Amino acid sequence: MTTRRNFLAGGSAFGIALAGGARSCATADSYSISILGDTHFDAAPTSLYHGKWVPRHQNDWRDRQNEFKRNQDMWATRLPRLIAAAAKTRRPDTAYLFQMGDLIQGDCTDFETHLRFFKDAQAACSKGFGDLPFLTVCGNHDIRGGGDKAFDAYILPIAAKAIGKPVTSANFLFFHGPDAFIFVDFMRPDAAKIDAMLTASEGARHTFFVLHSPIGPYDGWGAYWFLFGKPADAEKRRALFARLLKRRAIVLCGHIHRTQIRRWVRPEGELVEFSANSVWRPQEDTPKVLFDSPARFGEYVKAHPARMDEDHDGCLQKRTVPELLALVEEYRPGLVEYRQTQSAGHYLLHVSEKEVTIDFYSCDSLVPHETFILQKK
Numbered sequence: 001m002t003t004r005r006n007f008l009a010g011g012s013a014f015g016i017a018l019a020g021g022a023r024s025c026a027t028a029d030s031y032s033i034s035i036l037g038d039t040h041f042d043a044a045p046t047s048l049y050h051g052k053w054v055p056r057h058q059n060d061w062r063d064r065q066n067e068f069k070r071n072q073d074m075w076a077t078r079l080p081r082l083i084a085a086a087a088k089t090r091r092p093d094t095a096y097l098f099q100m101g102d103l104i105q106g107d108c109t110d111f112e113t114h115l116r117f118f119k120d121a122q123a124a125c126s127k128g129f130g131d132l133p134f135l136t137v138c139g140n141h142d143i144r145g146g147g148d149k150a151f152d153a154y155i156l157p158i159a160a161k162a163i164g165k166p167v168t169s170a171n172f173l174f175f176h177g178p179d180a181f182i183f184v185d186f187m188r189p190d191a192a193k194i195d196a197m198l199t200a201s202e203g204a205r206h207t208f209f210v211l212h213s214p215i216g217p218y219d220g221w222g223a224y225w226f227l228f229g230k231p232a233d234a235e236k237r238r239a240l241f242a243r244l245l246k247r248r249a250i251v252l253c254g255h256i257h258r259t260q261i262r263r264w265v266r267p268e269g270e271l272v273e274f275s276a277n278s279v280w281r282p283q284e285d286t287p288k289v290l291f292d293s294p295a296r297f298g299e300y301v302k303a304h305p306a307r308m309d310e311d312h313d314g315c316l317q318k319r320t321v322p323e324l325l326a327l328v329e330e331y332r333p334g335l336v337e338y339r340q341t342q343s344a345g346h347y348l349l350h351v352s353e354k355e356v357t358i359d360f361y362s363c364d365s366l367v368p369h370e371t372f373i374l375q376k377k
C-alpha cells in the first residue's frame with residue numbers, strides 16, 4: 001500500500017497556502033485541523049518562568065539548563081516563524097488548532113507562574129490563528145514542577161469553549177460531525193473513563209485517539225515511556241491496543257520529538273499512530289529519515305541499552321534489556337508501516353468520508369514536504 005505522497009517544492013494540490021485569519025467554513029463531513037507537535041514554550045531570562053522553581057534533587061537544576069537554553073533559543077528565533085507558517089497554511093475548512101502536549105517547558109513550582117506560563121504559551125502558539133478553537137493534551141512537561149492544578153485551571157476551560165460543552169478533566173470525548181475525538185491525559189490516564197468514552201462513541205465514522213505519548217514502545221530515548229507503559233499497567237495497555245485496533249482508530253500524538261507513522265494490520269483490525277513534532281532544533285532544518293521499514297523497529301533500543309533505564313519524571317521503572325526487547329517484540333506482529341524522521345514542523349490533517357491524510361510542512365515551510373495517508377476507504 002502506498003501511504004505517502006511526496007512533493008517537490010511548490011508542486012502539489014495540497015500546497016496552496018492561504019493568508020492567515022481565514023474564516024472556518026468546515027462542514028461536518030469534510031474539514032481540516034491544524035496541528036502543532038510539542039512546542040516547549042519558554043523565554044529568557046530563566047527567572048521569568050523558573051524563578052520560583054524548586055529542583056527535586058541536587059542535579060536537577062544543572063540537568064535542566066540545557067533544556068531551558070534550547071527552548072529559549074528556539075522561541076527567540078525559529079518557533080515564531082513555524083507558528084506563523086502554520087497559521088498561513090490553515091484553510092477555510094480548518095475547524096481546530098490541536099497542540100500535542102508539552103505546550104510549555106514546565107518547572108515552575110508555584111501555581112501563579114505556571115498559570116501565566118500556560119497563558120503566554122497558548123497566546124504564542126495561537127498567534128495568527130484568530131479565534132480558531134484551540135485544544136491541547138496534557139504532556140509530561142505541562143505539569144512538571146507542580147503544574148497539575150494550573151493545567152486544569154487554565155486548559156480545561158479553553159477545551160470547554162472549543163468543544164462547546166463542560167470539560168471536567170483532561171480525559172474527554174467530543175464529536176465533530178460523524179467523527180469521535182477522544183482526548184486522553186497521558187500523565188493522569190483513567191482506564192475506566194477511556195473505556196467508557198470508546199463505548200459512548202461506538203459507530204463513529206472515524207475515531208481519533210489524541211494524547212501526548214505513543215501507545216506503545218518507540219525507538220528513542222525513554223522508549224517505554226508511553227501510555228500505560230509501567231509493568232503494572234500491562235493489561236491496561238494490551239486491552240486498549242486491542243480495542244483501538246478493532247475500532248480502526250487513528251492515534252495522534254507527540255512526545256518523541258520526531259515525525260513518525262506506525263501502522264498495525266492484524267486479523268482483528270487496523271490501527272495507525274502518527275507522532276507530530278514542533279521542537280525545531282538546528283539539526284531539524286532538513287528532515288532526515290532515521291527508520292523506514294517495520295524490520296528496523298527496535299533498532300534504537302538494541303543500540304542504546306544504557307539509555308533505557310533512566311528515570312523520566314518518575315514515570316518509569318527500570319527494566320532489563322531483555323525485558324525491553326520483549327516489549328518491542330510484543331508490538332512487532334502486524335506492524336506493516338514504520339517511518340521515523342528527525343524533523344520538526346507543522347501539520348494539517350484532512351478528514352473526509354473517503355480518507356484521512358496529514359500534510360507535514362517542514363519547519364516554517366508553506367509547502368508540504370509530504371502527505372501521509374492515515375486511513376483510506
Ligand SMILES: [Fe+2]
Pocket residue numbers: 038040101102141255256257
Ligand atoms: Fe516534549
